[in-house]
Amino acid sequence: MTEKPTVAFAKFAAPKKGSVILLAPEGCNLGQTAAVADPAGVLPKVFAAAEFKGKLASTVEVLAPQGTTYDRLAVVGLGKLDALSEQAWAQIGGAVAAAAKNAADVTVIVDVAGTEPSARDIANIGLGILLRAYVFDKYKTRKDDNGTKAKDKKFTIQCADPNAAKKAFAEASAVAEGVYLARDLVNEPSNVLGPVEFAARAKELEALGVKVDILTEKEMRRLGMGALLGVAQGSVRPPRLVVMQWNGGKSKHKPVAFVGKGVVFDTGGISIKPAASMEDMKGDMAGAAAVIGLMHALAARKAKANVVGIMGLVENMPDGNAQRPGDIVTSMSGQTIEIINTDAEGRLVLADALWYCKEQFQPQFMVNLATLTGAIIVALGNTHAGLFSNDDTLSERLAAAGAATGEKVWRMPLGSEYDKLIDTKNADMKNTGGRSAGSITAAQFLKRFVDDTPWAHLDVAGTAMGSPSSEINQSWASGFGVRLLDRLVADHYEG
Ligand code: BES
Ligand code: MN
Numbered sequence: 226m227t228e229k230p231t232v233a234f235a236k237f238a239a240p241k242k243g244s245v246i247l248l249a250p251e252g253c254n255l256g257q258t259a260a261v262a263d264p265a266g267v268l269p270k271v272f273a274a275a276e277f278k279g280k281l282a283s284t285v286e287v288l289a290p291q292g293t294t295y296d297r298l299a300v301v302g303l304g305k306l307d308a309l310s311e312q313a314w315a316q317i318g319g320a321v322a323a324a325a326k327n328a329a330d331v332t333v334i335v336d337v338a339g340t341e342p343s344a345r346d347i348a349n350i351g352l353g354i355l356l357r358a359y360v361f362d363k364y365k366t367r368k369d370d371n372g373t374k375a376k377d378k379k380f381t382i383q384c385a386d387p388n389a390a391k392k393a394f395a396e397a398s399a400v401a402e403g404v405y406l407a408r409d410l411v412n413e414p415s416n417v418l419g420p421v422e423f424a425a426r427a428k429e430l431e432a433l434g435v436k437v438d439i440l441t442e443k444e445m446r447r448l449g450m451g452a453l454l455g456v457a458q459g460s461v462r463p464p465r466l467v468v469m470q471w472n473g474g475k476s477k478h479k480p481v482a483f484v485g486k487g488v489v490f491d492t493g494g495i496s497i498k499p500a501a502s503m504e505d506m507k508g509d510m511a512g513a514a515a516v517i518g519l520m521h522a523l524a525a526r527k528a529k530a531n532v533v534g535i536m537g538l539v540e541n542m543p544d545g546n547a548q549r550p551g552d553i554v555t556s557m558s559g560q561t562i563e564i565i566n567t568d569a570e571g572r573l574v575l576a577d578a579l580w581y582c583k584e585q586f587q588p589q590f591m592v593n594l595a596t597l598t599g600a601i602i603v604a605l606g607n608t609h610a611g612l613f614s615n616d617d618t619l620s621e622r623l624a625a626a627g628a629a630t631g632e633k634v635w636r637m638p639l640g641s642e643y644d645k646l647i648d649t650k651n652a653d654m655k656n657t658g659g660r661s662a663g664s665i666t667a668a669q670f671l672k673r674f675v676d677d678t679p680w681a682h683l684d685v686a687g688t689a690m691g692s693p694s695s696e697i698n699q700s701w702a703s704g705f706g707v708r709l710l711d712r713l714v715a716d717h718y719e720g
């Protein structure tokens with residue numbers, strides 16, 4: 226996994242070297258130590274000249290500040306202190322990491338006249354620093370392409386209660402590791418990451434106390450997973466179904482379950498995709514990456530919850546043994562599916578993964594994540610994931626977790642009018658529903674494999690990869706879903 230920078234916490238003290246970053250609320254009312262960091266008193270003039278007002282995540286920089294021994298003084302705006310969400314604190318952290326540029330030694334001073342951010346707020350600054358510092362550069366061999374490596378950077382956050390901040394940050398750091406893992410896997414090219422290699426990455430979670438079982442093709446055949454196996458049969462690389470279990474809760478509590486689409490590469494199969502941007506389909510396993518990232522986060526912070534994570538790992542290729550349009554496959558549920566378009570493969574993988582999950586674990590709920598449809602990008606762009614659900618409570622909880630973390634979801638409709646669009650005369654259903662409402666008919670398809678289990682489907686095709694750069698993410702892969710679902714678990718399913 227890409228290594229994180231170091232984030233440490235300390236009491237207020239006048240800084241001596243490196244880069245110094247002050248946080249200033251709207252109005253720029255700094256506390257005493259913050260004032261000491263600017264002995265020559267240049268800041269008021271700098272603020273005026275730069276028209277810096279302390280707006281959320283805005284930045285101003287002073288090089289070689291007068292009367293000091295350090296290289297750089299930067300100020301990052303906090304915005305209005307009474308209105309800051311978890312996401313806003315992380316954005317501030319992101320702006321801090323950006324303001325630090327290539328500096329290896331950075332002192333961050335959180336001293337605001339008259340107000341004391343909570344330990345959790347400070348921890349979220351640390352989270353934002355980690356998320357912003359992530360870079361995927363393992364295949365860049367020329368040194369001059371890269372600045373200071375993330376792992377060689379050290380941020381020391383000065384605040385009123387460093388011990389409390391350190392404790393709160395331990396949890397945030399576990400979540401950041403989960404996001405790093407998800408981003409690494411999505412960024413990784415498919416020649417390196419096939420289903421077998423992906424499953425091996427899951428096995429590494431055993432070091433954190435996660436139970437990991439890997440089902441091979443033979444075992445899936447025995448279980449009757451004809452939908453998943455039909456997708457896999459066009460690739461020389463065999464599929465895997467990974468079952469991860471974290472049992473941190475009371476033994477009598479039924480688990481909650483997360484299921485991810487893990488298509489390591491999606492050519493479309495025989496219904497082959499056009500060449501333009503096909504390389505992006507290395508990220509068609511982002512749902513599975515979010516699930517493994519979430520399991521890492523939960524285990525690393527020892528969440529008091531019982532959680533199952535399942536990943537359906539396949540490659541969708543068009544070789545001589547590939548499935549054809551018109552083929553009819555039998556899923557593990559016994560329901561038959563007519564393949565109309567081999568590019569609608571994610572739902573086939575999830576059909577068997579969801580059914581298996583429900584039969585094996587009878588979970589309190591199932592949430593699946595999938596880069597399922599291009600149509601969700603048309604509908605919602607890159608800022609909200611599509612949320613489809615048969616359960617209002619689960620939907621509301623996901624929406625609240627989205628608002629808190631900034632990994633936003635938007636609920637879309639389901640209904641019998643949409644459901645009948647996937648009926649066919651040749652089998653129980655077909656795998657596409659025509660041009661209209663493509664994301665909804667995909668969700669209706671999944672719904673046929675969950676029975677009465679409370680369930681939500683997150684279509685992350687627009688949010689897990691290719692989103693515009695943000696304060697907390699500069700990488701192609703965002704790791705979308707890890708923070709959202711960690712918050713869902715933390716707020717409702719622990720203890
Ligand atoms: N993996 C794609 C969806 C996708 C598209 C994800 C663009 C990210 C970016 C999925 O398997 C797919 O091909 N869906 C088809 C479904 C259609 C054939 C019914 C689509 O969206 O075009
Ligand atoms: Mn496809």
Ligand code: ZN
Pocket residue numbers: 488491509568570571596597
């Ligand atoms: Zn796909």
